Amino acid sequence: MATLPVIPVIKAPKLLCASSRPCRSPPFSFSAKNENTLALANANIDFALVKVEVPKQFKGLEKALTKARRENAEHGKQHRTARRLGALFEQIIPDIDVLSEAYGQRVSEIATSPKFALRSADYGPFASHVGVDGTSIYAAASSSKGGIALHLLACMLARMFSSAEATAIWVQLVESRIKELQETSDTAQLSGMAAMYAVEQGLQIMRDDLANWDASARAWLEAANQVKRKEDTQLKLVIKNIPSINSSGTTYMSITGSWVIAMKTIQNAINGVPQNITNGAVFLAMRCWHLYPNLQVFAPIRSIEFHDPIFANGGTITLGLETKEQDETGVSWSVSLSHLRFYGNPVTVHKSLGVDSDRLTIPELCLVSLGCVISNWTIPSMANIMETADCFVALGEALGFDDELEGSYDADLGWFGPLLQGARSLLYCEEEDRSNAIYLVEYGRRRGRNFLGDELRGSTPMFGLTSPSELFKISDLITRSQHDLEACIRIFRELVEDCGFHENDCVIVSRPPAMSETAGHSEATAFEGTWELVSAREVPRPSTKRSLDGTTIAAKRFVRWVHIDRTRDPAVQKYVCRKNADIFAETSRVIGGLDFMSIDTSGGCSCKYSGHGDYCGSKCPCSINGLWCTSLCGCQSAFYAEFYPAESKLYPVLDRTARCENLRPCRTGSGNPKEDCLWLSNKATLDIDEAYALTQEFKWRDPPLAFTKYFKPNESRSNDPYKANATEEGVAFFPWQVGDNVGLFIKKSFSGGIPGTISLERLTNRLRSGTVNQNLLRKFLTNTRSVGVADFSSSLNGSGTEASVFFTSLKAIAAIRELYSSWTEATLSISITKKPIGMAYWAADLAKTYPHAWPSQSSHREFNRSRKFACLVMAESGVHNLHPDQLDWVVALATANTIYAAEYLLQDPYHHDRSGNASFEGIRRFLGSVGQAGIVLIVPPPSPLILNLDSSKNRFVRADTFSGQLVDKFEQTSLHLRFSELKFPIAIGQGAIDADIVIREGIVSVFDGPRWIADLDVLQGIESGLLVRLVGCTCSEKREPGPLGERLSGILGEQLKSISTWDEMLLCKENLLSNEIGIVRSHGNWSARLAAANLATSLGCLTMVLQSPGACSDCIQTLLKTQFWLSVGSNNPYPSILIT
Template identity: 30%
Template sequence: MSNTISRVTAAMTAIHNENSISLANLNVDFTLIKLEAPPEFLGVGRTISHSRKRSAEDGSVHKTARKLGALFASKVPSTSELYRAYGKRVSEISQSATANPQPTAKDGLFASYVGADSTSLWAAVTSGEGAIGVHLLACMLARMWNGPEATSVWDELVTKRKEEISEEVERAVYPSKFDADVCASTQELTRDELALWDASARSWIESADKAKAREHKQLILMLDNINVPVNSEKSVYSSVMVAWSTALVAPVVVRIPMDCLVRGMPQQVQDAAALLGMSSWHLYPDMVILGTVTAEVKQGDQLFLPTALLTLGLQFANKNHQSVSWSLPLAHMRYYGHPVWSQRALGQENSRISMDEFAYIVLGAVFGGWMEYGRSTDDGLSWLLKLLELLDKFSQNTKEPCTVGEMLHNFDGTVEIPWENVPLHIRARQISDPSTWMGWLFIAAQRIIDSKGIEKQTAMQLVALGRRRTDMLCPNYDRPLPLFGLSDPFVLIHIISDEDLQVKILRHIARRLKLSNTTHIIRYRHNPDLQHAKETQGAFFEFASVLPVLKCKIRENAEACDRPDRDSSSYARWLPIRTRHDPSTNQAVGCVCEIECSEDCQCLAESTECSLLCKGHGQNDVLNSCGIMNHRQMLMNKKRSKDIVNYGEYCFPLYDFWDDMSGELCIKQGCDRSYDEEINHLCQEDPSLRVGDSEVLELVLGAHSECGIYAFKYPHISQISSDINLPRAGDCIPPEIMETALRPEVLNLGPLIDWLSYFNQNELKVDIPENSYSTAARRDGYGIYTISLRASASATEVYKLLPGATVSTSIASRRLWLSKWIRPEFKKKTDQPHLFWNQQLFRGEALACIALFDSGSYDLDPDGLSKVFALSSGNSIYVAAPLLCDPHEMPLEREVRRVVGNIGRPGLAFLIPPTEPKIRKPNNESWMHINHAPFDGKIEDCFQQTTIHLGFTAYNLPLRDDSQGDNIIDRPASLVETIISVHDRGQWVADLDVISALEYGRMDENPGEPCGLPTVFRSGKPHFISVDNWDEFLEAPSDGILVIRAHENWLARLAFTVLSVNRRVRTIVLPNDVCWACCKTSIEDAQRDLETDLLFLIC
């Protein structure tokens, strides 16, 4: 009995102790608990930076991981095998020098922020199994949604989970079993903490994508070819919870994904949660895609056993979805209002690509407006490279070296030599130069042709994306016709030199206009061969029908005509047998004759007939001025008529002249007789034939001096020409005609270059009648179109200094010509070629450009970024170049460089300095450190203990973006006040405003460059004073030349440069190899305009 009592007493004591422990747990801040990381994750711990590790183990991110892990602990399935596989994968990624580089000296003050942001990952690993699962969910949300959307989802998940716990406790018979959940639900999780949690996961997956680039691209290629939703749940909480658990481990009914796969068990899925998990966690099992054609994707991921095969049963997918899609009503997106219904897709439309790959999207947008010339990507590439080949042939006429920068433009884009004064063959070369937007497209097209495998498939998908986003370049009304307008018949007709091709094009236009032979006729300039030209004294004009004509069969006795025979239908041409002078044409060529020859006629002086052939211009005249038949001309006309008949067309004579009073072109046609009979008939006409007895022609398109379509100006249809308005949809030359036209022997190089350089019909130097068809876009040179292309090429130039940087494919949904980083004056029409970017970017504009392309959507006003010295976004920190180099280098104002890393802030964080940086005041006890000894000529580094650090104040100003509503809670971009502080031996010295100081203009840019003279310092006048510590600088004398010895210590040199300039002291930054003779010359020059007697030399 006593034993039983003892056992009961012991049991009661145990119960009491257990309850005490449980109650004690409720009073302990469990967020401070840190667990030992599993061995699979130790690779992350060995490579994470010290500052990130401190935050992940003891800082706010660790607390967030503990809170989220505890809050969702009962919702996270047990997936130990998945966690182990994921640990191996992230440890592998952490070892990648591409994804996770280690800081170097060149990173300077950003060294603490270099590398992959694995803060949230390591915080989860050291917080427990539940926190690892929550980190995996963070990666899924970051992969699919943008920052504000993901933060909204997190906020709603936390709120709903706390409500769910409260309801579970109320329903429970023993509420105490929910004590841990209740404890977790009482913890506050602010929106800022959730945004930082998302930002870290977002930066991590960007870095991991770099390390697993090949596998990630192959997965994206596969995802772009399927249509399947993540799930069809209607609420945010249920949809995310289902997707999360589905991706982690198989439910009871249907066994799905990752934990089973890593065990080597084949799985089949019907929704996309597993695919989203694979992409987010960088796990790549082999896959089989079921559909009309079964496709097998081999990834060869060593984390999976050969038996692990994921089968996608996509025959059950909803075809209304695009790729892997997810739709959610985001109720926590705005302060007030209905839920924001958002839909995202996982694929090329929501991914990150290189700037070179962005060119493929632009190519697709160009091809999207090329109609039959770009029905497929291969067609578009073929035509584009044909144009490049044509330009190359024209440019091969010289071997003279020439570059755009050397011959045409200064650095800032100002033209040194007028474009029209540059030789044509050199202009042809410059059009395809990589510095032009057209050359940029040529290079992108050639890259696609040369690519293979995954790279080729990715390029083709990006081109296809661009084809679906043609409005990124311009509205439809401003888009030139295929081949940059060369297929526009109104443009091509003035560029080609082949008369038969001109006629073919004009007939094509006539068919599109639905013109008839009874209302219109073609007139063109005939260019005979050399012998013919010599005999006819030059070129002359002929006429052609716009459509095939029906000719009566000619009887042997030529007395009558049979009825028209349908089989006798063919095109017709007319050869003129009489012309009168066009006074305007005469004046243009210098001929002084009117109707009759004058004594000063140059034709008579050369013993030739007077006609419009003066100086090789005008028309042939088969009659001499006296009216006597010119038999030589008759013979040549008959020979020409036979050539036309052999060509397969009818040939008739025609009587044409220019009316003396009205100056109008008049003709009288001949037909249905033999050629000789028609000539005899027309030659018997009275030379003073009146206009009323003939047909008056009016030019409706083309030019009098070359070729054109003329309307018969009958009295009853005198306004016929004004009714012509060609629809844009069919307004291009058929490809089969263009194939013939794109040859050097049939094109005039000058007009071709002028068109490609300006996209303006006025540059073709032809007379286009006002009543001819001409769109406003063609008259204005397609301004919007060229602005977008120039901006794209200019952004590429900015990104050339940012190796490894990526851009969002969402940029394809933006209207590039409206970008705020393009200055308004640049958008105005100028007389310069549109091929070159003539806007010198300021730093704010370069950063605004980067922000737009990096985010794909946030278009910020560059005027508000003038003080910004760095931008942190994703896994990149874009830094103004002066902060990453020695001050002697003096980089360009617009130059921005990239550091792989993140400062740990969500969205786009623009770093700005405080308005009035502080500096340490002189200390009365510092006198013992101040010597100001004479400089002995030794160049050394006395500031090896000087360091520069970044810190942040509480000032954070959200920036408004037009793409977001006014009442959105989480602003995607903000100005973050950042302190650049100088420390020496651990003690604070001063804060810096680097950009403002370097722009102040009190620093000599390139003094003391080596010149070959002796570099030994010789003491004497002027006297030099050494500055070997910070106290000597802070309490510098009021006059003299102070030499700050910080040799090859660029951070210290930068700090001294900024502070000395801020003191309004003239500063000279010397190179590492100092020529003291040149240095003294620079000092003498500087002393002439000194406002004080003090001067700093930084060596």
């Protein structure tokens, strides 16, 4: 092609209207531009191929582009599109010389970033597609003076809208501009003639041209965002409350008006002109063009300095207006699209940067996921984010969670890994990064409520661990305190308080250490033990304190009811009630055995037999028997009357309901002065079965009145309802939480639940206290996956809610994290958080556990590989949910400036392919673009072609014996990826014109220099049963390769024949005998070895692959002893191939 002359650009004078602002479209104001256009038309030069001199500021970009991309930008389709768009819109593009030069500096800076320093040799067939894609930029710079403006607009649209939407917008803009020129141009005037020529150029712009124009801009944005992520994140946080872009008027007017305003504003800022801005388009442009002027913000008042050297001093932009919407979704834009569908009314599309267009790194996804979990809790707005993060970290510590060992999605607790990573990121990030971390957690809490499904909406926080009941079950507190009765009681009281139980709905039953026989005690008189019924919460008690109006103020105190149990003679309790222990000397030793129990005998008796002075009268059975009045005075006689009728004749017959109310205080073993101690009736514990005391229900006979009668809060109580009143009633209790010698019992009639929960701060302290059993905690969280988070608000037993989608979603996030683990720069669409990811087709089976598939299980391997690509499609698009069955033959995916490929396309055939394994690995990611719109799924051809050599036409090649030297004779071999015309859409909206996802047939070709050799189906080759990988070096330490070639030559001799050219490879079946081994001399050249292995298996030859570089001497000796190649393939009629 002949070199086209460089067309000089004539700078038109800037004309002003009466308002001192540039006129929009006076017919004479662009005569210089018009003259250039008409001159080209009259010269009969192909307008679309004209190339102008590229400004020097873009030279850095030029060096970064591959040869193919530069050719496309200067002479290919992208250049033609840029030329035609420039001609069509040049009349409305303002003078942006300063902005264009500044943008050239910025793109050159980005394009030459070390992040994009790639070695093409590492990427095999993708070598021509790797690197940063700045094709549209260079095409714009080389097409016309105003061409860069069209690229800037492409960036704005690509940042806000999907590929299909942006393409529809471009079509609508081109059509509207053509119509505007046709309606307003006067063909009798010079400007009108130029306008008609521009219309002619516009009519030649095809929809596919615009789609590819958008694709290139989209690819550039993704690459540039990697380099400018820090500045972009800072700007995102500043402008999160910016109002929407002006959408008044037609879509054409709205978009072009916002575009022009943005260019003028940024150029003014570059020139050092301060401005007050209210149009969100300017801030969208800043993020799209990666230009960062200093900002002045008023909510709160602060200055944001980016220190961007491109901007002159004083070029500060003031945010003149901010909204206070809670969503904080950033700049939004609403447009009406008339070219999105084939048929129907225009579709209104509303997009927001923060919700639809932003992209997340994996650490950021973990932060969003943490917020999504919070959004499912009861009252999520009350959860303090920093406290929550600390609680998750404490939970990880209590679990002993090792992210490296159990962070895989298929581990029992693999789903917990992303949440722990998010919590740690928030707690331990640098202070300058904390705002963004909190923003992302808040985004998950407010905008990501659907990401994990709604099964656990309103659930107990921390997977139910803030429920006191659940936390108690996995606690070691009681076990560790089993020898400290008082400590156990305190633990149960804390549990009751946390649960919010009423004081009369529960009681603690304890069994203090038995007072066994001591010296001088007979078996009959020994105290074998006591029962204590302990109030679980403080109860109202009489007090001497009074209020100002004289009303008695009830004090809150704990109470214990004590009963000595298991004596041969129940009446032995009377001895501890005597005023003078010396009356019966034989009982003094018994009293000595009760050193920890004392009775205050100063109290009086208020039973109906009492006399004056509150002391017992003559009819009181205690008085008759010479005893001070105790709780035994009534209950003892009743006890005897019921169980010992003969002995009861010794006592006066009493009214069965007669009881003493004024029980004298006693002291328990703890000697706790803050607790009131009351004696129990003998009958109180009769229903406690000694053998199953703390594991079965029991009935408390003659309980305190408070346990049988409901008192209103202000109801007058003539008697103390917590004394052992004679109620002749019983209350049944059942064990709820028990230890070895103490248990918490709940009224059997209790019908409520557990209204209380503990705070995150307390849970964090408990998790770090060392009192949580790690095994029980792990079991609890593992079971939660199947039973859900229990709700105890209406039942003590709790009712679990199925949470399969919730936990499958967390496993899916863990799988994405695993897949992306080595891709530190990779991002995924924030739109992925809009729907439950656990309901995606690719994630449906994650809840099941499959063993890693063996290479021979091709159906499983295809499913595993296709599942990973389905995952990538969803992550990249944010919305598309493809079934893995649709992607069985996909080997690579290309979108924007990223290519994902199954690793077998990019590695030596000696290595096993992991892309088909169940684990989420085996996919390579690298910077690159295939220059096509949307997401491109690449599939191999069904029947690859191979160079057909006619063996009868002087193609016989003498088979030389292998010399023993392992060398590379295939230095000129290269692999290339090209596309056939076969393509079909796989994801397209109903009635939509453009597909978001297409499948394209990609052909991997082998070239020997410029000569085509064959096309490959690499997948079929590496999974062929004819491919055998010989065991190489198994040493733990890297050792020098040994003389493998010489040893092979020495053992096999004439059986080994050299293959040093592709002709010899293609004719191996004709040139070699069946018992001979052709040794392909491609040592260290992985792409040639991969091609040779594929060709050999496709020819039907047994193909053996040796490790490259070779094994050490010791491992060579082991390999040669097996003589593997002498036995394998003996039934194959073709020669064997050995690839070195």
